[in-house]
Amino acid sequence: MRTRPLKVALLGCGVVGSEVARIMTTHADDLAARIGAPVELAGVAVRRPSKVREGIDPALVTTDATALVKRGDIDVVVEVIGGIEPARTLITTAFEHGASVVSANKALLAQDGAALHAAAGQHGKDLYYEAAVAGAIPLIRPLRESLAGDKVNRVLGIVNGTTNFILDKMDSTGAGYQEALDEATALGYAEADPTADVEGFDAAAKAAILAGIAFHTRVRLDDVYREGMTEVTAADFRSATEMGCTIKLLAICERARDGASVTARVHPAMIPLSHPLASVRGAYNAVFVESDAAGQLMFYGPGAGGSPTASAVLGDLVAVCRNRLNGTTGPGESAYADLTVSSMGEVVTRYHISLDVADKPGVLAQVATVFAEHGVSIDTVRQQGKDGEASLVVVTHRASDASLTGTVEALRKLDTVRGVASIMRVEGE
Amino acid sequence: MRTRPLKVALLGCGVVGSEVARIMTTHADDLAARIGAPVELAGVAVRRPSKVREGIDPALVTTDATALVKRGDIDVVVEVIGGIEPARTLITTAFEHGASVVSANKALLAQDGAALHAAAGQHGKDLYYEAAVAGAIPLIRPLRESLAGDKVNRVLGIVNGTTNFILDKMDSTGAGYQEALDEATALGYAEADPTADVEGFDAAAKAAILAGIAFHTRVRLDDVYREGMTEVTAADFRSATEMGCTIKLLAICERARDGASVTARVHPAMIPLSHPLASVRGAYNAVFVESDAAGQLMFYGPGAGGSPTASAVLGDLVAVCRNRLNGTTGPGESAYADLTVSSMGEVVTRYHISLDVADKPGVLAQVATVFAEHGVSIDTVRQQGKDGEASLVVVTHRASDASLTGTVEALRKLDTVRGVASIMRVEGE
Incomplete structure (x- = not known):
């Protein structure tokens, strides 16, 4: 095993970050054996340096996250700050200064994933983010x-x-x-x-x-x-x-x-x-x-919580460290298929619609006609009358969201429809 | 993307193998994009060469698996023969001749995993086997x-x-x-x-x-x-x-x-x-x-079936091919913890025991005494009498398997216990 440790900079030391730091200490031997080299916490960037952080050497704590990721000797930056900025700039700076990155930042990845992947690729570094989706669940x-x-x-x-x-x-x-x-x-x-x-x-x-x-x-x-x-x-x-x-x-x-x-x-x-x-x-x-x-x-x-999220972060940390020791990187962004991303109107599913209607003959026929005119096929209808008012619950067959929206707009215009109480999609069948 | 294809030798072309070959053909473009180079089916070793195999070029089919893995130009050997031999010898031969291996062979991995991992490591090759456990489930x-x-x-x-x-x-x-x-x-x-x-x-x-x-x-x-x-x-x-x-x-x-x-x-x-x-x-x-x-x-x-198992095999194939292009290997065997593997007697769990007993006073007291003497604490007892016979259902608290075995042996010796109808462990609580 290599004896020179891999250096880790931790950005953020809240619920997740403190758990990452704790496990890095308590499970140091296991992590070293699994990576093939020890990992060392080289710095922890926080907002409130005065807060006592059990188990973390105060000498490692800094408020200058930028200086930490620019040090040049950092192997992996673990970003658990969340939010768009300063996380985005810190991550790109980390790549520029030779570090790979493990992030738990779903908002940032969703908004700027492509640019971050490009930056990682440009510098030949890893960007891993298992913790960004569904906490500890490997996904x-x-x-x-x-x-x-x-x-x-x-x-x-x-x-x-x-x-x-x-x-x-x-x-x-x-x-x-x-x-x-x-x-x-x-x-x-x-x-x-x-x-x-x-x-x-x-x-x-x-x-x-x-x-x-x-x-x-x-x-x-x-x-x-x-x-x-x-x-x-x-x-x-x-x-x-x-x-x-x-x-x-x-x-x-x-x-x-x-x-x-x-x-x-x-x-x-x-x-x-x-x-x-x-x-x-x-x-x-x-x-x-x-x-x-x-x-x-x-x-x-x-799907959340300090420990589960830390588990996902540390799994990524082990993978990124192994890649680094092997002089390689894991799979980057894969967007080659470049499929069209359609809007909601194109989605096809089933619907459960509750209508408040007048309790008189012919209402169902009127409502059914509107569905038919919009090409939405009805699976079941249930009518319940009460005090001159009635409710009509319609469950449709599969139809596009655009057709359903058109149907509902037309239903609202019917004199006999007092209101659309709820529209709920039906999935998983 | 690299244009020279990676060459794959398929050992076995049954339910799983034929599905692997089919997907390699139908999804060739996707696999190439995800790997970074095309993959080519370079040979298929089978037992019955005369069988018609739809979609597989008959020129690729051979009965000489050994010659196939010894060719020297094979990048990855996919072993879906199953059983110990000839699979074991073919896999080690593959490593010796420069190929990495993807296997779905649980029996072989369970019996000789350590030796196979050692052979892979010695030759700097990958041994992947996601399909060996729980089919398509990533585990x-x-x-x-x-x-x-x-x-x-x-x-x-x-x-x-x-x-x-x-x-x-x-x-x-x-x-x-x-x-x-x-x-x-x-x-x-x-x-x-x-x-x-x-x-x-x-x-x-x-x-x-x-x-x-x-x-x-x-x-x-x-x-x-x-x-x-x-x-x-x-x-x-x-x-x-x-x-x-x-x-x-x-x-x-x-x-x-x-x-x-x-x-x-x-x-x-x-x-x-x-x-x-x-x-x-x-x-x-x-x-x-x-x-x-x-x-x-x-x-x-x-957990099984041709397509799901093929999915797991192909996931491994993509990973192994990527590693090969990067000139690296994935994680090998990790046995550093070297913990003691204890026998069943050390297992601690709960038990559900059904006894056929004589339907007379004092039986429960006798039975309970036997449990107590062996240090097995009783959670619940249910007695049911019928025609002079009775059944006694005992659910225990957590106890070692050794204690439970001792208890059952002693129970069998009681005159009032006609038989032990069933012993079932209770898990997942």
């Missing part, structure tokens, strides 16, 4: 390497633990959205400002990353259709139960049936209780992958 | 690479599709073992001679491979305790149901709580219905991995 590596000889057609997953916790709570207790969110906040599963999670921004970033890798095509964050889960109601869950379904916030990356284009989207959806994703509880994540040869695979585990 | 790569920075404590999995199909059928229909086996055979899930599957030999080979990788320790096939599932009865399933459990044939690789030793075993076991492995249906496989930092991960998918 990037299986998609990028294990399935490298296969053709992935769909990635369907629960990639945000906060929203899964909230939806699971609503499902199991009948609580409304706000009540379940309050509990998630109290238990530390949701942040004080939960926007990134509940509005689907976090999941959309992960969907962009997953779609890019799965389809060997650049998928920008803007390409991902995004709909949060704040409008999901207890009534929606009752409807889902009647259909033998539950509701999950899903990230769905799909190849069109003709193979020529792909889509990526994040939205709440009903899925059958028999689907493996339906039983993913609490803050867990799970991702279903469908490919030509392998068929259906599922990857399940904790 | 070797996640354990060996994604979790390289973590400490794996347990691998608990359903790694044999045939037995899972049979047990699932028994569970869902109340059928007995023979009836369920007959159905599995009729549907092609079980071979004419099902011994390797139902007696746990296949799962034991996979357990040895998984334990070796998970614990960075050589685990020989002989180190794996093995108990088949032919004795599992419909009555066992009724008992399991009463406990809120089902029965699965599990491969379990565990680190002892003191961290100094490991065990590997294959046997039927009760697991709670709430455990994710309980809902693995039909011929699917799933493996649960528990580690210090990542927590609980699960990997699920088709």
